[in-house]
Amino acid sequence: MKKEPLWTxxxxxxxxISFFLFVVFYILLTTLPIYVLEDLNSSESSVGLVTGVFLIAAVLCRPFTGKWIDVIGRKxxxxxxxxxxFISSLLYQLASSVTFLVILRFLHGIGFGMATTATGAIVADIIPDRRKGEGLGYYALFMNLAMVIGPFTGLTIVQFTNFSWLFNLCLIMAIIAFILSFIVHIPEASPANNESKNEPSGFSISSFFEKNAVPIAIxxxxxxxxxxxxLSFISIYANELxxxxxxxFFFVVYAAFIIASRPFTGRWFDMYGENRIVYPAIILFAIGMLMLSFATNTFFFLLAGGLIGLGYGNLSPALQTIAIQNSDSSKSGLATSTFFTFFDSGIGIGSYALGVIAVYTSFSNLYLILAGVVLLAFVAYHFLHGKNVLNVQKQAKQQLTKNIT
Known part of the structure; x- marks a missing residue:
């Protein structure tokens, strides 16, 4: 059977579009703390506010965006x-006070949350059904590359020039993303609109969260x-060591392992099912965190980064694929927003809560604890999804055996 085209x-x-959005996100995530402390002469608490308000805005708008995508239209x-x-990126040149910057970051977070929810739903519609795992894996690779390119670019610019140049670069990338949004052809899922119209018009949780995507989103x-x-403490931990x-080089190695594995893992997902990818990936993620906890030299530190990339880097697109496949095709936007709402909440809660825990223990112990958290996710996956897949496979084998005999 001839494969349906993926690289259209x-x-x-x-x-x-996603790549440029995430490059801007990571550039500002790593450089704005410097801007707040040195250029605006503010405090560390202001740094946390500027960072946190962006993620809060992104999380708050995602459930609404998922509903609007399926009702109003993706384009x-x-x-x-x-x-x-784009407008938010344009206004950074005017950010001469923390108050203005916080308001701007909230607006920027809304744009980022809505745009990345939309691109996630759109790409799920564009990818052929038989190549969902492979396609979403490659799509996630663009975000993984942004994770490496963004911080490196931002910190290099700040080191050799000033923030005016950095904000101009972010604006150029936002303009390119805006132009591409007009050019790209986006299929509209017509069945979604009909189903949405039949749903109750009043407020309900089910209007903003796809229930079939919630278990894997957890x-x-x-x-x-x-x-x-x-994401939050690796540089501090490295300095401590x-x-x-x-x-x-940690995230460079992280990305290198993802790039090397992505051509295989996406195809294996489509060919052999999600359990063959998710179970080993969670184990590799846990081993990487455990190795990070005991790292004492550069080799083991970077190897831990590679294993975390091989594990976690392949888990994100795999779980997003499962969230979409578990949901009705007319609700891919809602399923995507549900997944990323839980995902962003995990990042936001973790960044704050783990910072508090780190005050009372060492970073080495913190990563040891997080290895246990990853194993908790293994158990959660098994009972919330993996077990059902195994039961379906078992029933299929029994039926096949019965037909043969």
Whole structure:
């Protein structure tokens, strides 16, 4: 059977929109703390506020965006969201006070949350059904690359020039994303609108969360909470170990392992099912966190980064694929927003809660605890989804045996 095409201009267009959105996100995530402390002469508490308000805005708008995508339409929501993102990027040059910056970050978070929810739903519609796991894996790879390119670019610019240049670069990327949003052809899921019209018009939780995506979204939230410990504290931990030079290469190795594995893991997901990917990936993630806890030299520190990339880097697209496949095709937007709402909440809660825990223990112990959290996600996945898949496979084998005999 001839494979349906994956690398179409529309798939690439949506992937590059996501890439530029995430590059801007990671550039600002790593450099704005410096801007707040040095250029605005503010305090560390203001740094937390500037970072946190962005994630809060993104989380708050995702459930609404998921509903609007399926009712109003993907193209309209994407254009509106990227327009907000573009306007926000334009206003950073005027951010001369913490108050203005906090308001701007909230607006920017709304644009980011809406736009990334929209691109996630759109790309799920563009990818052929038989290549969902492979396609979403490659789509996630664009975000993984942004995770490496963004911080490296932002910190390099700040080191050799000023924030005016950095804000201009972010604006250029936002403009490119905005232009691509007009060019890319976005299929509209017509059945969604009919189903949505038959639903009650009043407020209900089910209007903003896809119930069939919630179980796997819970697993994603637990894993994201564990990963927030890496995202938030890896540079501090590296400095504590005397490996600060290695810290800049941690996410490079992380991305390298993802890039090397992605051509295989996505196809295996489609060919052999989700359990063959998710169970081993969670184990690799846990081993990576455990190795990070006991790392004493550059080799083991970077190897831990590679194993975390191989594990967690493949889990995110796999779980998103499951969330979409478990839901009605007319609710892919709602399923996507549900998954990322739990995912972002895990990152946000983890960043704060783990910071509090770190005050009372060492970072080495913190990563040991997080290895246990990852194993908790293993148990949660098994009972919330994996067990059902095994039962279905068992019944299919029994039926096949019965037919043969």
């Amino acid at each position: 201009k529309d798939f690439l267009g949506v992937s590059f 309209k929501i994407l254009l509106f969201a990227v327009a907000i993102f 697993v994603g939230g637990i894993l994201a909470l564990a990963y927030s410990g890496v 005397g490996l600060i030079e290695a810290a800049s």
